[in-house]
Amino acid sequence: MKTKLVLPFAVYRRSGIKGFTKNMEMAAVLYLTESDRKKGEGHILKRSDEKLVFLAEGHYPIWLVPWNGATLLFDGLGIVEHMLLHDTLPDIGGFKKDMQSARTSEAHSAVLSQNADYFKGFVGEEKKTIEGLISSPRLHARLFSIPFGSKGDRKTISF
Numbered sequence: 001m002k003t004k005l006v007l008p009f010a011v012y013r014r015s016g017i018k019g020f021t022k023n024m025e026m027a028a029v030l031y032l033t034e035s036d037r038k039k040g041e042g043h044i045l046k047r048s049d050e051k052l053v054f055l056a057e058g059h060y061p062i063w064l065v066p067w068n069g070a071t072l073l074f075d076g077l078g079i080v081e082h083m084l085l086h087d088t089l090p091d092i093g094g095f096k097k098d099m100q101s102a103r104t105s106e107a108h109s110a111v112l113s114q115n116a117d118y119f120k121g122f123v124g125e126e127k128k129t130i131e132g133l134i135s136s137p138r139l140h141a142r143l144f145s146i147p148f149g150s151k152g153d154r155k156t157i158s159f
Contacts, residue, residue, distance in 0.1 A: 073134040087122035
């Protein structure tokens with residue numbers, strides 16, 4: 001089952017204040033766009049006005065994936081990635097070959113005795129990249145605390 005949740009552009013932090021309407025959101029975005037646009041300033045070298053061609057509302061895909069009692073956030077466009085470091089175990093090939101070549105219980109005991117410390121330590125660290133995983137605790141906290149609803153019905157996202 002797919003569920004779509006469109007988060008509001010702006011959220012009031014104080015209770016009892018009505019949230020942004022769609023027109024208020026559009027006005028705020030237009031204001032921010034206009035305030036950033038270059039408007040032919042400069043006394044010596046005049047430049048022409050930068051034209052605002054269009055303004056579009058886009059929906060950014062964020063996937064919520066339940067995992068071990070938690071919720072993982074994934075960037076649906078794959079722009080964000082998370083680097084995971086983990087310890088690397090020693091190669092098991094030599095140990096496996098020695099164990100397979102041992103034919104008697106005494107030989108097995110000798111192989112185990114010789115390799116008693118073989119797996120006690122790690123041989124290094126390995127990096128794995130998980131594409132799309134959003135790992136920012138600050139972003140998680142902000143996304144899961146956004147109130148939403150319609151006609152004054154304010155709810156908190158909970159997954």
